[in-house]
Amino acid sequence: MEPEQNKTFRKIIHIDMDAFYASVEQRDKPEYRGKPIVVGGLPEGRGGVVATASYEARKFGIRSAMPSKKALQLCPHAIFVRPRFAAYKEVSIHIRQIFSRYTDLIEPLSLDEAYLDVTNDKLNIGSAMEIARQIKQAIKDELKLTASAGVSINKFVAKIASDINKPDGLKFIGPSGIETFMEVLPVEKFFGVGKVTADKMKRMGLHTGADLKNLSEKELTTHFGKAGGFYYKIVRGIDDREVQPHRETKSMGAEDTFAYDLTTLDEMNAELDKIAQLVTDRLLKYAMKGRTITLKVKYHNFKQITRNQSFAAPVGDLQTISATAKQLLTTSFTDQQRVRLLGISISNFGEVIVKEKEKFDTGQLKLF
Helix, strand or coil, X not given: CCCHHHCCCCCEEEEEECCHHHHHHHHHXXXXXXXXXXXXXXXXXXXXXXXXXXXXXXXXCCCCCCEHHHHHHHCCCCEEECCCHHHHHHHHHHHHHHHHCCCCCEXXXXXXXXXXXXXXXXXXXXXXXXXXXXXXXXXXXXXXXXXXXXXXXXXXXXHHHHCCCCCCCEEECCHHHHHHHHHHCEHHHCCCCCHHHHHXXXXXXXXXXXXXXXXXXXXXXXXXXXXXXXXXXXXXXXXXXXXXXXXXXXXXXXXXXXXEEECXXXXXXXXXXXXXXXXXXXXXXXXXXXXXXXXXXXXXXXXXXXXXXXXXXXXXXXXXXXXXXXXXXXXXCCCCCCEEEEEEEEEEEEXXXXXXXXXXXCCCCCCC
C-alpha cells in the first residue's frame, strides 16, 4: 500500500449558502432582518412545505421540508414568504461566476450548493483553504450573503465539513483525520441515509460510523443493497467520485423498501403519500418541475415494474404527484401480489417554478 505521504490527494471544496432563500429575502427587504422568516408554501395552502427558514426561525425548531402548518404552530409570529426563484437564480449565477475565477471543475447540487475541485486552480494559489476563504469573502462583499465551506480530499467529507460550523463556517478535514472523523459520525449524516434507513440501522444497533465499520462489506450489502458497498468504503474515508462539471439531473425521486410485504391497496397508498411528500420536498429544494411521473413497484419475488404518466405542462405539487402514483398503482394492482418496494420519480424537466403575485413565469432551469 502506498504510504500516505506519497499519495496525491484531490482538493475538494463544498460550498453551501446559509439559509439561502431566507437570506436573500432578508437582504432585499430590511424589514425582514432579524425576524423569523419562512420561505415556502403558505400555511393556509394545501400541502405547503418549508423551503428554507431563516436562522431566527430555526431557533423555534422550524426546518426545511416541514409542513408550513407545523411551522406556524412552532412559531406563530413567523413571517411566511412566497419563493422568488427568479431572484435566487440570479444570485446563483453570480455565485457560479465567483467559483469560475478559481476552477472550471464545478458540480452544482442545487441553487445554493456546489462542489469545486481546486486540485489545479486557475490562479495557482495552491491552498484549498485559502481559495475557500477568498470565495466566502467574495460572496460576502459582492452579494451581501454568507456561505459555509468544507474542505477535504473527497466530496463526501467536504460536504459534511461544510455543515459543521454553520453559518459562515469554514472547516478542513485532512487525510489523517478522516477515518477517525467518520467513526464518530452519526449514521443519519451518511450520504444516502434517509430517515427510514437510519431507523433501520439503529434497530440493528448501528448508531455511528464505528458501528458500520464493524460489519463486513458483504453484511452491509446484504442489509442495504448497493448502498452498503458505499458505506463500507466511505466509513474508511474512501470516496473516488469525481467532481462532474456537466452533471445534468435526468430525474428526481424517492423510494422505500419495506420491513414487511404490503398486501393491501390501503397500505400501499399510505406509503405512496409519504414518498410523494419526499419527492415534492426535493422538487421544491431544487426549484424544479417535470412532465412525467413514474411509479416503481418491486414485488416479493423481486419482479419489478414501472408505470408512468406524462402531462402537457410541468407539475410539482404534492396532490398531483400522490394522486397520479396511486392511480398508476391501482391500474396494475391485484389481490395476489405482495409489494416489497414502492418508488416515485419525476422526470422530463425543463421549467422552473417562479411564483410572484399569483403569476407564473417559467423558463429553462440551469442550476447555478
